[in-house]
Amino acid sequence: MAMAESSMPQPTNKDKPGISFSPEDYKAVDRNLDDPIVIMAQVEEPLVKKILMDPGSSADVLFYSTFQRMNLSDKVLQPSSGELVGFSGERVSIRGYIWLRTTFGDYPNSRTLEIQYLVFDCKSPYNIILGRPSLNAFNAIVSTVHLCVKFLSQDNKVVTIHGDQKEAVYNSEQLPPLVDLDPRTNHQERPMPLDDLTKVQLTNSENKYTYLGNVLRDTERAQMVELLRQNVDLFAWTPADMPGIDPNVICHNLAINPSIRPIAQKKRHLGTDKRITSLEETQKLLTARFIKELRYSTWLANVVMVKKNNGK
Template identity: 30%
Template sequence: MPHDDALVITLTVANHAVHRVLIDNGSSADIIYWTVVQQLGIGQEKLKPFLSLLTGFAAYNMIIGHPALNHLREVTSTYHLKVKFPTIEGVGEVKGDQVVARRCYHTSLKKCPKSALLMIGSLGDERKLQLRKELAKPLIDVPIAEGKVVKIGSQLTPKVREALVRFLQQNLKVFAWSPEDMPRIDPKDIVHHLNINLEVKPVKQK
């Protein structure tokens, strides 16, 4: 302490110890890599297709989001790096591994490999290709105010496009169109923090 490390634990899944499991209260998904599923011997017939693209999870074997946390009635504390949950014998507790958490953090800073693009569920190559083509469709320029243009997907239906444009027009104030639209933010509201070792001497580079 003090620290800003993520809550990373080891879980027993299908009678195997799975390391580098991220407890993420802000995630709306529970994620496990396909290679991990294969190593655990979990049959493909137990998987249900879920058509979605996710990126940037290369550092972990699993991510436990709020669906699983709610189902297990878990209470997390990132400050104490602990997870507590009810059991038939009382309150269970899992402690986070601070060393592994920092390793995962440094791994996530490296260039994300192609394998980090995840297709959740059991999808054939033809369906994967179709989804990639849908996501690769070009954007179109749409004016939402005088001199203010945004880009939206060209594949949207007229009804969805109209609703989206109307929503953007109603929320013009959230856009920063120029540096003048970005005044100084009080650090009491929000501040960007670099998680670095304060004992390391800064090095000036060319």
């Protein structure tokens, strides 16, 4: 199977603690030691169940059904040639590959890395298969005897993740689930008006408008439109319409641990449309003085584009 070159870090530090297993590591209820080791991990925003730890795999595999339910776009897939050859000789073509931020463990006993996943469109009882590339990158050791995996956290502590025997049971009638999806990627249906809406222009600017329900009587509608037009200056149509908000009113803080060394993500290049949109949105925030420019010599994080409800 052909596979793009990986730039994952390899363990070189001789001071890292050793990883060993003992009978106390075995926590499974069922004494069936032949179960596969299936865990849950955070991949980008959602927590993903049904992740098979497979040291026998030469690649990290993300199945296309999971890719779609994570609301990822085919446009982010990078082209890749090659095929996956199954046990009985069947061949499945690679749809492409994608780098995704993957986290083992729970903070502070966790570690996050960018993992290159090959995306395949075929049926599987698992959402993801993690093979040797990611296991080596995480300094992870799998013990099928103890039904667990151990890895080194961001501060070089040995952390244990026990396999979930219930999730390891194969059910061909159900797709493996994703859990705890981030609200920004959970496109549930929102409440909608019961009646039809009509667009109402509030000023001469085509960008300043609203919608009113057709259930209103003519007199009510006229009064409502007049009220809105008289107070049109109270609406914030763009970030620049409400500059200089006191941080004591509202302020967003990143929940970070200052004692942890920042990890620089692998820099990605945005497509033309996303790059233009990113610059436009950034300029809006700069104009409104919501943000300010700081220059660092080290690249830390990539821009993440999130679609609004209107699809933009």
